[in-house]
Amino acid sequence: MITEKIQKALNEQINKEFYSAYLYLSMAAHFESENYQGFAKWMRIQSDEEYMHMLKFYDYLLQTGSKVELEAIAKPANTWNSPKEIFEAAKGHEIFITNSINSIASLAQEENDFATLNFLNWFVQEQIEEVATVTTIVEQFNLIGDNKGALFMLDRELGNRQPAKI
Ligand code: OFO
Numbered sequence: 602m603i604t605e606k607i608q609k610a611l612n613e614q615i616n617k618e619f620y621s622a623y624l625y626l627s628m629a630a631h632f633e634s635e636n637y638q639g640f641a642k643w644m645r646i647q648s649d650e651e652y653m654h655m656l657k658f659y660d661y662l663l664q665t666g667s668k669v670e671l672e673a674i675a676k677p678a679n680t681w682n683s684p685k686e687i688f689e690a691a692k693g694h695e696i697f698i699t700n701s702i703n704s705i706a707s708l709a710q711e712e713n714d715f716a717t718l719n720f721l722n723w724f725v726q727e728q729i730e731e732v733a734t735v736t737t738i739v740e741q742f743n744l745i746g747d748n749k750g751a752l753f754m755l756d757r758e759l760g761n762r763q764p765a766k767i
Contacts, residue, residue: 602665602666602667602716603665603667603714603716603717604712604714606708606712607705607708607709607712607714607717608662608667608668610704610705610708611658611661611662611667611705611717612658612662612668612669612670612671612672613672613701614658614701614702614705615655615658615659615662615669615671616671616672616674617698617701618651618652618654618655618658618698619651619652619655619671619674620674620675620677621648621651621654621655621694621698622648622649622651622652622655623648623674623675623677624677624678624691624694625644625645625647625648625651625691626644626645626648626677627677627678627679628644628681628687628690628691629641629642629644629645629647629648630679631679631680631681631687632644632684632687635684637684637756638756638760639755639756639757639758639759639760639761640684640687640756640759640760642759642760642762643759643760643762644687644691646762646763646764646765647691649764650764650765654724654727657723657724661717661720665716678690684742684752684756685739685742685743688735688738688739688742689739691735692732692735692736692739695728695731695732695735696732698728698731699728699731699732702721702724702725702728703725705717705721706718706721706725709721738759741755742755
């Protein structure tokens, strides 16, 4: 039902979402080791959400009678210099993922694959939210500057994150 080109792009997106889960889990582990438990919890929930995103692509490929081809997942970074640097890296990664989703959507448009276009709509919306959320957090780090008390409060605030219903 879907073309080889789309199938390939969706399989590549499975790998990118898996990598996202892996990257955020690596960030969570780093935060844990530095005793930023709120940031660690936020990243762990983010990692779980990425795993769910990956499964959405997996399910869609199977539903359309396409082949799921899992590839090796690249090793994520595991060393950063500051909490702010980690959230900046997360923002950069979400922009990368947004561009990836958009390029699959434009491929689906070229191929008149309206089912895939419709499927991708959820991700187009989700990416607006993902980029906006991390952008806000990076801006909060900018406001905080070197204020350790404010950093402690932000760690606590992000630790209030609850898993999303996907
Ligand atoms: Fe799957 O949205 Fe982030 O990467």
